[in-house]
Amino acid sequence: MEKKDALWIYEKMNDIRLFEDKVHEIFSSGEIPGFVHLYAGEEAVATGVCAHLNDNDYITSTHRGHGHCIAKGCDLNGMMAEIFGKETGLCKGKGGSMHIADIDKGMLGANGMVGGGFPLAVGAGLRNKYLKTDNVVVCFFGDGAANEGTFHEGLNLASIWKLPVIFVCENNMFGEATPQAYASASKTIAERSVAYNMPGVRVDGKNVLEVYEEAGNAIERARNGEGPTLIECVTYRNYGHFEGDEQKYKAKDGTEKELADKDCITIFRKQAIELNLMTENEADEIEKASVERIQAAIQFAKESPLPRPEALYEDVYA
Amino acid sequence: MEKKDALWIYEKMNDIRLFEDKVHEIFSSGEIPGFVHLYAGEEAVATGVCAHLNDNDYITSTHRGHGHCIAKGCDLNGMMAEIFGKETGLCKGKGGSMHIADIDKGMLGANGMVGGGFPLAVGAGLRNKYLKTDNVVVCFFGDGAANEGTFHEGLNLASIWKLPVIFVCENNMFGEATPQAYASASKTIAERSVAYNMPGVRVDGKNVLEVYEEAGNAIERARNGEGPTLIECVTYRNYGHFEGDEQKYKAKDGTEKELADKDCITIFRKQAIELNLMTENEADEIEKASVERIQAAIQFAKESPLPRPEALYEDVYA
Amino acid sequence: MTRKITMMKAINEALDIAMERDEKVILLGEDIAGGATVEHLNGKGAWGGVFGLTKGLVEKYGTERVIDTPISEMGYMGAAVGAAATGLRPVPELMFNDFIGFCFDTILAQGSKMRYMFGGKATIPMTIRTNHGAGASAAAQHSGSYYGILGSIPGIKVVVPSNPYDAKGLLLSAIEDDNIVVFSEDKTLYGLKGEVPEGYYTVEIGKAKVKREGTDLTIVSIGKMLYVAEEVADRLAEEGVSVEVIDLLTVAPWDQETVIHSVKKTNRLIVIDESNPHNNTATDIASVVSDKAFDYLDAPVKCVCAPNTPVPFAKNLEELYIPNADKVLKVADDIIFDLKNRTLV
Amino acid sequence: MTRKITMMKAINEALDIAMERDEKVILLGEDIAGGATVEHLNGKGAWGGVFGLTKGLVEKYGTERVIDTPISEMGYMGAAVGAAATGLRPVPELMFNDFIGFCFDTILAQGSKMRYMFGGKATIPMTIRTNHGAGASAAAQHSGSYYGILGSIPGIKVVVPSNPYDAKGLLLSAIEDDNIVVFSEDKTLYGLKGEVPEGYYTVEIGKAKVKREGTDLTIVSIGKMLYVAEEVADRLAEEGVSVEVIDLLTVAPWDQETVIHSVKKTNRLIVIDESNPHNNTATDIASVVSDKAFDYLDAPVKCVCAPNTPVPFAKNLEELYIPNADKVLKVADDIIFDLKNRTLV
């Protein structure tokens, strides 16, 4: 990893964490409406993967999409305003947390449908291949989504057509309150890659260096026309499934405790400094700048107007 | 295999073959309407599996369902009449070839939807387990169906719930005109069992003894509460995908020629006689009796009346 | 009978009673127990469904009858069809009706057609519980109202309760019904309280209820729209217009007799339906009534529906999206102009 | 312009021309090449679709643009949405509209809502070709008519051509349209011949066509029902009743202007729609016309649809299922009784 990547990753990790912590806070005050699923705790995945991407690469995302958006370069002000349902939001306030998107940035949308991203990613991959670009598509999805039929169809299609799609599973041990160990017949998600004749790897999703490396390999292969890869990142979410969840299903011991105790940002700060990819000073600066950016985003969102009433009727047809 | 099973299998194989050959003939004369998919060539699968079942076991079937019906004990007259669209048909003429069913015989219906049987089989399996019966469910499906999302969801559910469901893939190399080798990322269907943590075996689907043995093992495990199995039977159909298909996609050499040259009925006749499970005489008698039964069925179907007009409006709601 | 409970509790009670009365009743769905499969919870549910509707049931009936499913809608919904066809009486939950696209085949092509295709030899006694409706800031993919699409399918019945009493009675009827019944709840009504008797009772599927008698205008409402209809009735009463309010309750097959009988008396009809405006229950009612009560209508039948758009997220837009009393009154104005002036004459 | 070709050929030509004009147009579907991936066929298709509609295209445009898919409707239909959102102009084929249950989410919750949810920043230029209709003895799971369900979804356009000329022109328009357009063909019309110009032309989406002018009764037909309407018009003409026949062509959004204009002239309307009878396009038209042309109607608007049943297999039942001239005439009798007597007076 080069220094600039490390700094970029550390910055995005902090942006995501602070963004989510703040949304958590504001949500409980009642200022943010609707269903919000926070990404805090899983930052290493989105950043470790997206560090390899440019604006012409695509990602598909999930209901837990804020982290993917930030890592893919979406505007923080526009994101926060969207979550507040304001006119200045990335989707003019019409999408909300579960539908933030910015196609210009290659972000094909958070998705309220679990498993909804697989086919879309295949389509973007088909497009990249058809147009003979070397651009890739990353399809983020959860352990729970891996039990939808779209997972199967998506991975099979990507494989037979050798598409430049990287399937990144964020295995945070649960789909809502249901443990992956119960819901999936296979012990790991990675081992399912056999059924699709594609490489499958399982990495420590709390360790951004590991994620970065495996994602890098997979993305390079994809850019070279060598087809898709399945990467499973073992991770854990800091908050409940959605805001308001009591989380009684979480265990306080064993693997879960281990995962809960691992903070991917702290870990990476230490690693990066040890590896001379970042100085203490740089880390502090990045952290401070994040705080300011998120504060500004919140202020922007709060001060923005609601959508015009006529907006209700717009954007249905092209 | 006991003698009585051998005789049963040989009888059913002949019934199926003759039934299908005759339907083929009559279809080209225009007397049978609609879409008809013939099972001829694949008899070893349905009979080798169903030889282990009783009326309280269930099967789900496919668009290519005549063979499953016959092997599961459906009435030949009722079947033929159904295919002719007559009132005396198993479904009063309202279902036709793609929807023949007889729930009393544990036959949950041919199915016009490729992949439609997986969830139904899981449901019947859930029922068997819930009611603490030792009955099983066999889900027949094609190689093409293995690429539907329902395959994935169905096998995963059956596995995590340890249901008594045996998934029997009839890999006849093609889904319509599309080769399995193109459509499936995995080389075999059996190897996909890994993703569902269930046993997966691949057998010569032209050899009923092999099918019988592996199905027997799987069914016994299922009856003992040891969960589902995936069995892939390599086979080949004698006719086109549906009646009228020119079959230009079929290769005249290699594996396909080998498969085309293997006639499962001839093979079994020889085997059974060699193994003293059947005498020449018995075989001849069975063949003759089949001819008579099928002739009778055709006559029954032809002489049966069309449904009453009011039948159009009946059987929508219970 | 003065006990008041929420819609949520009423639905929960119906499930409880149905399970107690008939061992063949099982529940399936995503997190309907919720975490019951986690070791330290010892078979106790953490959630009881995302809205808490199935709370307490896994503790009482066990994970064999309150079955958490993986996120596999086609799989478990189709499994419900298979279990129903083989003798159980499953009550699967589709967490939001917006997820219908993940399991539509099991309803459209399998469950609803089996009996017919099999010449009457299959019975599919199954109740699909789901919810619909905007107003919870849940945005486009969690706020739609699709009971109209489901109601267009032969072989299916669709029920949309408006209040705790009917919800409990209709759900018990649905579970006893030998057909696929879709029981579609408005997610914004879960907290609504109303009088509900303890114990077992049923409310008949296929019957609408006249909630308030009137002579000048009939308003037929679906689900939550009842409260819009009642507000309209109140406000029009002040202007001397007498409104008959009918709560449809069953949207497929809907109660033609009750509706037409009312219109023959009032000669005017407005239907309020939160679905998108085309090919929905409201237009079905309008077309049937415009035909069968043609000679009785003093004004055109009016439909007040959601606009032809997805559900927007922003609170102000979402409010505009849902039919409300002002919109109905505006439409009413056109068709009762003469009536309103009556008091002035 | 005397060349007569079949519907099948017209559709094939439209695809060919669209692909020639725009490299972004790609086709996806099950066996639309058909065996093109088999070695000994060398990239030549064996089938060109189950009905032969895409015949010859893979030979001309290659397997990169005429893409055989595995049996994975959700996968490839959703892939089409993804490809459209990122700049291609895919034309997926859904072999039968009855398979919609396998890919409904990609239409209902993804493709149709993306533009709205994303605040106008997505464009999904995609045409879903499929077929509907009874009459081919294809039974309950291959004979339904679901354009009404699809037409109820905001963001989707739905086209149902009745003849080769319009089929070709509408399909070219659909492919150029920047929205999801469902192009639903009646499978029993594929062999129908009609005059079709060579080369490129378009027919406007959203416009109905007056096929025959009349003064006494308007009949609006959808797709194949045009021929039922024409037969009825002929038979009524013998009795001195002048029928205006309108071929709807686009069922969503349907052409209110043309239909209402006609009804204001004839004062009577019958809609013929092969869909099941509830919440369909016919009832939508009936409700809108009964409202907007209320003062012009001399008789109730009548809908003649398929019954509320799945499609039966037996030939005699299937024939009864499909709306026909006798059924329409029976309904017409009620509303034009006075007109028919006119010649006798």
Ligand SMILES: Cc1ncc(C[n+]2csc(CCOP(=O)(O)OP(=O)(O)O)c2C)c(N)n1
């Ligand atoms: C098709 C569909 N089914 C169910 C849901 C409800 N739901 C939302 S998030 C979620 C859990 C998803 O689990 P996972 O994929 O592991 O993602 P995570 O929330 O853990 O990040 C469920 C069941 C949905 N939104 N869409």
Ligand SMILES: Cc1ncc(C[n+]2csc(CCOP(=O)(O)OP(=O)(O)O)c2C)c(N)n1
């Ligand atoms: C959901 C669905 N998709 C597509 C079809 C059209 N179709 C009918 S049979 C068939 C091929 C099935 O292949 P396979 O599962 O291998 O069975 P086989 O015909 O070879 O026995 C297809 C694509 C269908 N009937 N249902």
Ligand SMILES: [Mg+2]
């Ligand atoms: Mg998860």
Ligand SMILES: [Mg+2]
């Ligand atoms: Mg096959």
